Amino acid sequence: MAKIDILVIGGGIVGLTAAIAAAREGARVTVIDAAINAGSTANAGSLHVQMQSRFIRLYPEQAPNVEASLPLYLEAVKEWERLDAELGPFELVRKGGLMLAESQEQMAFLEKKAARERQRGLTVELLDRPALDRLAPWLGAQIVGAELCRDEGKLNPLVANVKLRQRAVALGVEFGIDRAVELVSRSAVTVLCASGARYVADRVILAAAWGVGELVKGLGLHLPVNAEPLHMNITEAGAGQINHLVQHAERTITLKQFGSGQIVIGGGWAAQSRGNVQVPAVLADSMLGNVALAARLVPAIGHLRVIRTWAGMNTTLDGMSLLGAVPGVERVIMAIPGDAGYTLGPLCGRTAACLALAHTPSIDVERLSARRFSA
CATH class of the missing domain: 3.30.9.10 (D-Amino Acid Oxidase, subunit A, domain 2)
Structure with a gap:
């Protein structure tokens, strides 16, 4: 098996944009996705910035975290505009x-x-x-x-998803259909899949949204996903x-x-x-x-x-995005957007790629780290 620098688990908007950002820097990137079309590929294309009244009603305990994250939504829409100018139109x-x-x-x-x-x-x-x-x-x-x-x-997610995947393929990103079921982290990270396939990568980006919770349990982290x-x-x-x-x-x-x-x-x-x-x-x-x-x-x-x-x-999750390494397992980077995940997706993806490549991201991720769940 060819060496993988970065394995991205989850091929939605976060995984795609993380793969593109890492591949641009010369990393050898593979994306695996369960291909059940239940997240980004089912999205309706809203670019949310203001607090959604629905979220305030249903998750009042999380509303303060969404409110504190509003500047991140402003940056996220700018990231979409940058991608639209470069790879669109969407x-x-x-x-x-x-x-x-x-x-x-x-x-x-x-x-x-x-x-x-x-x-x-x-x-x-x-x-x-x-x-x-x-x-x-x-x-x-x-x-x-x-x-x-x-x-x-607003944008058309059908157009955006296709064009972003085309860009990833042009950059040499490889794609596979599979479902990751276990992570083992040593000097590299081994990912075991439902099909029996086995991937070994220097770094792993977890961009599988609601599937991330099960994956990190074995690494000692419990997320309220x-x-x-x-x-x-x-x-x-x-x-x-x-x-x-x-x-x-x-x-x-x-x-x-x-x-x-x-x-x-x-x-x-x-x-x-x-x-x-x-x-x-x-x-x-x-x-x-x-x-x-x-x-x-x-x-x-x-x-x-x-x-x-x-x-x-x-x-x-808890109204905030989750960006950063699993505590104690620095080779595994989590990238879960907060509320309105499609809006936040490209910014979270690019940030996760920066962290995986040991670069300094453009946003402060300290408050968004997993340490708030591992205390």
Whole structure:
């Protein structure tokens, strides 16, 4: 077997961008992935920056960590813009994100949230209905106002994933389909796979998101990784008019329009988990509820047909990204994005490659290390 400098476990957005960054530096890189298409390949393409109301409601104990990480999201979107200019285009549009309110109580929630976000460097403002009409006249009559985060955007993940993989292949990165089941770290790292295959590498980057928890148990680290199965839909093409990423102050939804005119509707409706070796199953109630809410918020899309619906896995940890070596096992680098993993993915991937190559990353990773779980 040829010597591997860096073995990347996980071929999603983090693994791809880590592999590209390492290969550019001359490293011999191999990526192995279970190929169950449940993470990045199921993503809907939102570039999140502001705190998602859904996350605040469902994981209030983790919200302070997300809030403290907001400057990282700003850097992450800049990283996407850099990749888009170099390897795209990915249909990246950064005209801001709207979080809608249907009551004065919801507007009050957005006002408090916006004040906290400004303190972290985000560009946000509150819009009343007349201001919103000038920006997004296609919204339903019941919307009383919104928070506009000018830092947010959207892209087409199908295009981005293909172009990034093409770049990795052009750089000599090798890919294999397999599922890592055990890590043994000595002078090099040995990775045993479900197929019986065995890889030996100088460094390993763990970019398998919700699969990382099982892999590091044998190295003495216990991570509170949670796999959250979520639902998404895409419609046939409609007239192009929605330039913003659309969310809601209280209801679970994201909504955006691709350059093709198709509307992608998602945002956190539940899917049914089928374990860690199968894609989650779609739930009819989630599909119906998700698209009904979208049509309520944007009546002009109510006549469009849903042409595909699917499910994927979101990964939650503690609201912060996890970047750095397994404590006591410096050859194994973990790279798990915090909430909104696709947004944070390229920044986390490049940072993980820097750490694996013993370079100094552009962001401070001390607060993001695994030592917070190994005390």
